[in-house]
Amino acid sequence: MSVNGDRNRVATIFDVARLAGVSHQTVSRVLNDLPNVRPATRERVEEAIKQLRYVPSQAARALVTRRSRTIGLVATGLPDYGPSSIVLNFNESARDAGYAVIATNPADAERATLRSATEMLIRQNVEAIVLLAAERAALDAFDGWELGVPLVAIASETRGRGIRVALDQRQGARTAVSHLLELGHREIVHIAGPHGSMDAEERLSGWRDRLAEAGIAGEEPMRGDWSPESAYRIGTELVASGRAPRAVFAGNDQMALGLLHALADAGLRVPGDVSVVGFDDIPEAAHFSPPLTTVRQDFVGLGRDAMAAVLTQLQDEESTAPPPTRVPRLVVRASTRSV
Amino acid sequence: MSVNGDRNRVATIFDVARLAGVSHQTVSRVLNDLPNVRPATRERVEEAIKQLRYVPSQAARALVTRRSRTIGLVATGLPDYGPSSIVLNFNESARDAGYAVIATNPADAERATLRSATEMLIRQNVEAIVLLAAERAALDAFDGWELGVPLVAIASETRGRGIRVALDQRQGARTAVSHLLELGHREIVHIAGPHGSMDAEERLSGWRDRLAEAGIAGEEPMRGDWSPESAYRIGTELVASGRAPRAVFAGNDQMALGLLHALADAGLRVPGDVSVVGFDDIPEAAHFSPPLTTVRQDFVGLGRDAMAAVLTQLQDEESTAPPPTRVPRLVVRASTRSV
DNA sequence: GTGTTTAGAACGTGACGACTA
């Protein structure tokens, strides 16, 4: 009959001090690797710590130092591969820097939802907030809001509050379009991500700008929602209405997949009849039918950059030069061919 | 010249008390929704809180209550779709229950790595540990270790410590094999996940058991590592050595994709020449070429179950009956056909 | 008495100045 009441009392710094025959302050010095502790004393203390299985109380520590060693992460766009990878890599970087990460995943990008999610983090005394923002609305929710802690935003638009960390979506898109242009394509359809997505807008701009530079103008993009289904539908409609394209730049790999599906249904061959370029280089892309030419993003680097930005804000480290914006690079596979 | 020194002092419970003309204890009562506060007083206090933008210090609260309102999550297997979805849904459930989640992603399943990752969580005073364990080694790392807090393990094996939450991998695999048997297949090859993966072993057992029941015995599985590449390689070798199968049960959708790729390369048609069944139902599966017949898992429910198990352990709620193990269900698409 | 409010004591650390050899 193990009752919850017999809460095993946990050792405090005083227990350790008593066992080691020193004051609690000396134990504190040992814990924090401060100088002026005789090696023999240090050893006695460490032995006592081990023996009592003493673990410092982070709560007490946070109370007096006003530092929680904790960072809040507000992440939207999960569980897609890109956002998931960024979160994963950010977590690793944070751990390496000695910080714990409290993550929250707002159900939508509504202002109220984001604010209450963030307020929960603030209540947990996080030292900084990192916002992984898929939609512009997520960024806007922080406008004119004094958080009391630094804000680092992972977002591909420069508007709005907070230190910005990003991958160069626009340049990535230009690279994709350039590839198709070099293959001799002139009509390059774009299946863009949804309105409100900053990545979608940046990629769209890159596509439009690069086309304009090549003297090709005025094309309107199609709009998907990142899902394979949306692009499947768009592809099916294009074919049905006799507007089957010769070259497509899809806003992400999932939509490229949906498009490939629609084209295959219509009996069109890729890359024989249609060239397709994706974006992200998800692990599946190399095994699409055909293997997808796409643009690879450095999510590992992005996660690191975000943590570096946090540390700079917290002045834990001498503020290193801001990292150069990482430019995605083209991965050519079998879904594109010259006309 | 904004120096770090001008740290904006944050309002405390005493500031609120002074402004409202009451004692700090009355403010505390208001904060915690305790009775015996006159409505007029409560209102004055709430007004003062709003005016000062007062936020209670979680650190101070945690120190005295010994409750951090925080749960530690040790997650392996990211950033794959399954684990990512589970993490996402667990986070949401935790937030709904008023808990923050500190997540950590060990780089590998080594005992030392897992322990140090977990110890970081313990130092943060988490009230419970949730272990999302892909490999058996992750579970083993916790054997014989008194954490001091409840442990809930999301893992498909019943061995080892901690409350267990899982999806019925074995039954899911049986369903997949049954489907192929009903289509008249007798030789059903299995491309299993890696040694050490509990999901892989469970699915493998389900496949073997179901075959045995059908009077088909002794088949040895192929071994992939969950990645499309591994299955592509396996598929290519099978075909090259003249052992092209007529029916394959792939351990997950990604490996099914790699196999489809290898079969397509070899000029074999799916489902005409080969029937393929996957596992997971990732968002891409419906748009593979051909759309993949697979087994769908309820990751949303699993995340909820995990949080429910935590709450039961913490006795926040009257312990409800443990949820029935969730059985995955078959989703039939176009990659399977009768012989 | 009864409902409301208050003052003081924890909680377990780190910072600081004082003390000792």
Next chain:
DNA sequence: TTAGTCGTCACGTTCTAAACA
């Protein structure tokens, strides 16, 4: 002097018991 050590205080909350309408 100086390296090593110690005692007191503060951090911001909740809990307990006593005082007040």
